Amino acid sequence: MRNLLVFFLTVVLVTPAVAQDVQFKASADKPVASLSDQIAFTITISGSGQQLPQPQLPDLSSFTVFSSGQSQNFSFVNGVMHTEVSYTYVLLPKSEGRFTIGPAEITIGGRTYRTAPVTIEVSQKAVSPPAGGGQHDRYTREQVQSGLADLFLKAAVDKKAPYVGEQVTLSLKFYQAVRLFDQPQYQAPALTGFWQEPLGNWTRSSEVVNGKHYAVHEMKIALFPTQPGRQTVGSASIQCTVEDLERFFSRDPFDQFGADLRSFFNQGQTKILRTDPITLEVRPLPEAGKPGSFSGAVGNFTLQGACDRTSVPVGQPVTLKMTISGTGNLKAIAEPKLPELSDFRTYASGSSEKIEHAGNRIAGTKTFEEVLIPKAPGKFQVPAITLSFFDPARGKYQTVKAGPFVITATGSAEQIASLPASGEGTPVVASDLRYLKTNADHLSGSAQPVIFRLWFWGLQLVPLLGLGGLVAYQKHQWKLATDVGYARSRRAHRMAKKRLATALDLIGINGQKEFFAEVSKAVLLYVADKFNTSTYGMTTPEMEDFLKTKGVSPELVKRLTELLTSCDLAKFAPTYVTQTDMKKKLDEAEEMIVSLEGVRR
């Protein structure tokens, strides 16, 4: 019944119906378990009708919970359909003690059902009876040892009492003698109190245990305890699914139909394999003989030091490279301390590390770079650098040395001021702000951008206006050259003024006749030029008509004809006209011309 998902049956048969006669139960497969046991916790709901909701789980925080599946069973009794759904969870105890799993809840048809609480007692080493239908617990240690189990997981360490910082190799082995349905899911052990470094990935080999062939998957992890005392390597686990063969052999003769369906829908059986936690007694590093320069390095190391050059100009950097290589907890190694160097400026320029695993040991190199800049010319000695470490193999402290180094600084003291320009191979020494800007003999005033100023955009109009003016001038020139009427009209006022000026001159020399002739001519010729016509031989009424067709106001026409008539009269009549009157006539003519100027051609 378990591990069975008659999924398509549910899909096909589901019709809305409310369940009745509800039974709601929770059970654990064993009341007493050890820390390494798996407990199957099952919640079963049964009732008539097909729709049974999912129950609400009780608090299971004292256990690691894996869902192991859901099974559903239908039966018809006297034409009434009966449904039973079971949800199974695999519980792994987290600690010892007595745990009560509270009630699970379900609401069906407005009624809430609760299961009775289930009590489980977890002890350090409980003798779990192999009987009792503990399907999740079939592979006990005894069975593993007797070679019965098809699958098991083993953890082992190479040392039980390491020093702080000494490498312990944890080996996890997964033994497999049956086909797996899916990719096993590995959960790493809890490793608090250790610095860990995996030693490669899972490797595959085969092994024979008690005459049984196993495929063995192994993984190794290097552990470095960081604190003395009792430290625990937690338990690792693997979850995998195997073929559920048992079902074939325990076939119920009355369950023929169901069994066939099951083998068809066989989802396999989920297994969770766990290792026992391993306790290590981590020894502290001995205080006796601990060198002052010791800073936590445990293992076996060598130290090398080298300067990239031995002679430099003053103010130029020398890089001192310190390389630590060997096996041990390289990551914990701090930079070897340089002694106080009064002749140099020093900067830590960087560090790099390369970690590899030689066999099952963590090894590698760690490089520190220190930049030294001589402050003055001369020959200087950088004292030897030292590294102290604890060698767990010999159980005592060791100190290694590199150097001393001799550096010659050449050149004069002035060169110190200028730090090196970073060129090829020269490291950038130290970064700081660049100095002030001091070379100013004029400071600029406003920071307001020109685009916010009106004059800037006004300035942009200048060429446009210039261009417009040029184009207009060109047009005018062109018209003067091609349009006689335009040219005459443009000339008219100027010519009229000239003639009137001549007339004015005539007033003084008493040429009355000539004066009136000139005034009359000025007005007539102005009209001729202005309207691009000929006024010679035009009679006064003709003139009147012509001007009227040109849109000159009748009042102005009248005044014009009056002026011309009076001029003609004064020309031929021998009456004496005073200079004042002549002046008046001249003004009148001038006024008339100005008025005519406003008339469009």
Added chain:
Amino acid sequence: MKFRFALSAGALAALLLLPSPGEAFPLEKFHAANALYDQGNFSGAIAGYEGLLSSGTQDYRAYYNLANAYYRDKKIGYAFLNLLRAQRLAPRDDDIRTNLAFLKQQALDKFPQLPDPVGSLWRPLALNELAWLFSLFYFLTIGSFAAWRFRVYPVRVFRWGAVTFGLVALIFLGLLYGKYQSDYAQDHGVVIAQQVEVKSGPGEDFLTQFTGHEGLTLTVLQMRPDWYEALFPNGVKGWVKKETVELL
């Protein structure tokens, strides 16, 4: 009315009589502040440069030196602010660029610089430079056009000149617009408080989206009496209190 006229006339007279900004007087202030900086009196130097800048001088060197002094006085937010102001006036100055990179290293909030290929077109040029470049090519365009229109020899050269100069002028006009939009149409600011909580709304009760620190740059999107809505370089839009930010 009369009084107002007298006042403006007086102001005009004062403007004409006083030494115009940028003459010897501010320059002396500038050198005095530099000397204070050299003596390690950074707060004195700050006061000197600030006085100089508030009295009308707007020189990038003053902003640059002020930023240096603020940095030495452990006010990294103000250092950023003034260095950015300096860069606005002198976008190609190498010292400004180097110091900005240095300050970015020192700042607590490190966000990756988002690539801005369009912005990099106008970044190397100041707004005024773009304005004058546009103006120059615009004048050349009109000039060439006139020469072509009035058949100045070689006519063909002037015709192509007008087209080419016109295109260049248009490009500079576009860049000018872009620069204006990115740098001037929007308000940019720098966080000057040591720490600032970026809220999801204009009030203390809103959720804190992240905590920014001195020197964090931002673009103001909206202003409220006490709050700014801003876009931060990590792409977050949020609200900060006005007094924690100084605008460029």
